[in-house]
Amino acid sequence: MKEFTIIRGLFDTRKRQLIIDENFLKFENKDHNQDLFTVIPKEEIAGIRYGVHFIKGLEFYIGREYQIFIRTKAGKELKIFFKLFYKRKLEEKHQLFCDIVDALWAYYFNDILNIYIDQFNNNQNFSLAGILFKNNCIQFDKKEILYSDLAVKNYHHYLVLCSTKDQYTNKMMNYLKDKDAVILNEILNCIIKNEQLRAKEVSDRPV
Incomplete structure (x- = not known):
């Protein structure tokens, strides 16, 4: 079990408890x-x-709000957030965010990721973050990319999945705005690594 204390910001200084347990999540x-x-x-x-989420003043950014949204099977979201301004306690707040995210993955989302990986390994069709995974390709927006042609470009706040053969076949997804984009990123990178290993095995095979 992991416990965290969250203070939301200047106008909400109350200490709120977040408990991440192997059986439940509890937030004040x-x-x-x-x-x-x-x-x-x-x-x-x-x-x-x-x-x-970066907070903008009249002429420049003055702060940031760290946001985490946990979605239930019923489609409801629990928002966990806290703010900082003018870089006050930036290192402390950023570390808190990273520690919470790491705990969420360790207690919940690694298991969810493994369910998707098992479906992929068993050649089952499934959808994640608006992407349809099929036996030999992914499909989205009436486009298709073979797993052997799949590439992912990772940035701080978003990812771009694309075809290595056609740069116009691509899709950008924001980790904060697009649901499950962070899980999608993990499974796409797993698939790409598997494809690279498979290609290497073929190239190393004696003739």
Whole structure:
């Protein structure tokens, strides 16, 4: 079990408890004394999106809000967030965000990722983040990329999946705005590594 204390920002200085347990997630996101916490059982957790929203002043950015959205199987989202301004406690807040994300992966989302990987390895069709995974390719927006031609470009706040043979066959996904884009990134990179290993085995095979 991991426990974190979250202070949302300048106008909400109350210390809120976040508990990440192997059986449930519990967050003090409410303000009613008799009903402070939202609790989500692990088996109800379905997806995630997270990232940094930059806060803009009149002429330049003055702060940032770290945001994490946990989605349930019912489609509801629990928002976990905290802000900082003018880089005050930047290192501390950024580390808190990273530690929470790491714990969420360790307790919940590695298991969810493995379910998708098992489906892929068993040649089952499935959809993730708006991408349809089929036996030999992915499909999206009436486009198709073979796994052998698939490439992923990773950036701080988004990814671009594309075809190595056609640069116009691509799709950009934002880790914060697009649901499950972070999970998608993991499985795409697993597939690409498998394809690279398969290609190497073929090239190393004696004639």
